[in-house]
Amino acid sequence: MTDIKSMTIDELKKLMTTLGDKPFRAKQIYSWLHEHLVTSYDEMTNLSKSLREKLKEYPVTALKMVDVQTSRIDGTQKYLFRLSDGNVIESVLMRYKHGNSVCISSQVGCRMGCRFCASTIGGLTRCLKPSEMLDQIYRIQRSTGERVSNVVVMGSGEPMDNYDNLIRFIRLLSDENGLNISQRNITVSTCGIVPKILKLAEEGLSITLALSLHAPDDETRKTLMPIANSYSLSEVLPACKEYYKKTGRRLTFEYSLVQGVNDNLDEAKRLTALLKDMQGHVNLIPVNPIKERDFKQSNRDAIDAFRGYLEKHGINVTIRREMGRDIGGACGQLRKSYLSEEESS
Ligand code: SAH
Numbered sequence: 001m002t003d004i005k006s007m008t009i010d011e012l013k014k015l016m017t018t019l020g021d022k023p024f025r026a027k028q029i030y031s032w033l034h035e036h037l038v039t040s041y042d043e044m045t046n047l048s049k050s051l052r053e054k055l056k057e058y059p060v061t062a063l064k065m066v067d068v069q070t071s072r073i074d075g076t077q078k079y080l081f082r083l084s085d086g087n088v089i090e091s092v093l094m095r096y097k098h099g100n101s102v103c104i105s106s107q108v109g110c111r112m113g114c115r116f117c118a119s120t121i122g123g124l125t126r127c128l129k130p131s132e133m134l135d136q137i138y139r140i141q142r143s144t145g146e147r148v149s150n151v152v153v154m155g156s157g158e159p160m161d162n163y164d165n166l167i168r169f170i171r172l173l174s175d176e177n178g179l180n181i182s183q184r185n186i187t188v189s190t191c192g193i194v195p196k197i198l199k200l201a202e203e204g205l206s207i208t209l210a211l212s213l214h215a216p217d218d219e220t221r222k223t224l225m226p227i228a229n230s231y232s233l234s235e236v237l238p239a240c241k242e243y244y245k246k247t248g249r250r251l252t253f254e255y256s257l258v259q260g261v262n263d264n265l266d267e268a269k270r271l272t273a274l275l276k277d278m279q280g281h282v283n284l285i286p287v288n289p290i291k292e293r294d295f296k297q298s299n300r301d302a303i304d305a306f307r308g309y310l311e312k313h314g315i316n317v318t319i320r321r322e323m324g325r326d327i328g329g330a331c332g333q334l335r336k337s338y339l340s341e342e343e344s345s
Contacts, residue, residue, distance in 0.1 A: 004058040005033050005131035006168060009177060019054050027177060033060065034178030037138040059084075061131035063139050069327040076324030079140060080335065083108070083132060087125055090335045091136040091155060092324065099149030104136045106166060107157025112191050113226040114212075116256060118290045119156035119335075127162040130169040137179065151181055154189040154210070156335065160196035167203060183207045189254065194231045197239040201246040209243050210252035210283070211236065215262050216270035224261065237278065244279045251280030256287045257303055259296040268309040281316035 007015065012026035025047065032044045039062035041052040063081035066088065070077050077093040092103040110117070111124035133153075141148045151173065153159045159166045166188065174183045189210040190197065200209065215221035221228035240251050253275060257263045275282065284307060286297045298306070303319065310317040 002058055003061060003129055003131050004029075004055070005061045005134065006129055006165075006172070008168075008172070009175075015058075019051070021051050021054075025051065029055075030175075030177050034134070034138075034172065034175065035180075037142050061129065061135055063089075063132065063135045065139060065143065068143075069324075071324040071327050073326055074321075074324065076327065077140075078324060078327050079136070081136060081139065083128075088335055089128070089132075089136070089156065091140065093140050093144065093148075094324075095146075096150075100144075100146050101150035101152060102137050102140055102148050103152045103155050104133055105155035105157050106133060106153050106159040106162050110157045111161065112158045114191060115224050116258060116287050116290065116293060116295045118292070121292055124157075124161075127165060128157070130165050130172060133165070133169040134172060137173070141179075148179070149181065150185045150187075152187045152189065152210075154187070158191055158193070159188050160190045160193040160200075163196050163199070167200075167205075170205060170207060184249075187252065189252075191225055191227045192231055192236040192239075193227065194235050194239045197236070197243055201239075201243040206247060206249060208249055208252060209240065209247075210254055211240055212256075213253045213271075213282075214256050216267050216274050220262055220267070224258070233274070237274070240280075241278065251278060253278075253280055253282045254285060255282055256285040257298040257306065258287045259298045259302070261295070263298040263302050263306055265305060265309055268306045272310055272313045272315055275315055276313075281318065282310055283318050283320055285320045 009026050009030050012029055013023040016023050016025050028046055029044065032038045038044065039060055041055045044052060063083060065079060066082050067080040068077055075095050079091045079093070080088055081091065082088050087108045089105040089108055091105060094101045105128065107127050108125035109122050110120040113120050137148050137151060153166070170183065170186060173179055173181050173186065183206040187208040187210055189212060191212045214224050218228055218232050221233065244251055284303065286303055287295055289295055289297060307317050307319060
């Protein structure tokens, strides 16, 4: 591990020993990187000049902000960042009454192939390092001057397809010597990679797990999400149950409503039956149409009827507010439009 912003304090202590310096410096460096959010060693004024020079062998990951778009409707901001290898990723800042929430990407692109999702169209380029996940939050907090209190790993990429880096990211983000974001305020969304859900249940973390369900049966789910060919609902839902049993954290089930595909009352009925013994709530997302696919958003009446049915039958349900609709709402859309502009110029 040479990526200094992905190192734990213990790993930094070992590095200090290797560099012939004192282990207590580790905490100071950690605090500069993860609490004060600096991007260069020169800002670490309580370190000796000679240590700062030696540390320059270990470049500090810092994302470059290349574009910010602000919604005129609700103030939501989309950030486009450039990574050191030239790839670009996007993150979203949403301001709620209960605090600021950042939605981060976990990979450059994605290989899960969900049919309605813009992030997956060019496939997977690479996984993000823990430091690159952290820095999306750090750069946003630094640039707004407002504390980030919630983090959702719901941007581009499948977090469970980048498992080890995800776990390290969560531990660093919730470390009391860093940004100290409570694990209870961190949500990870997955398309449903069963062995990884079971593994996550054993990590001793108290984060919220969100499952992208999107259909009440395997057949419909397969038409929307290729991962449904690998894991059936009879495997995914027990894994979620296990996650709840081990962590005590209630689950979130995401259900993107697509006109004529999964939005009628029969589907609402079967969804109710499927989830009646699950400890969790359903988050309905009116599908955000992307130009590469011809999926349509359900109309308002269908959405309200679907919600009404679930509510009436004892399922907790919320409709996701469509934040930042005017700035390319769905995940991966801003990056996608940026890349195709680059291609055509
Ligand atoms: N790979 C993870 C997280 C990324 S997407 C996952 O699959 O959960 C976060 C959520 O947005 C997922 O539920 C995803 O299915 C959904 N989503 C992606 N594109 C969408 C779109 N165009 N409209 C509505 N929901 C979308």
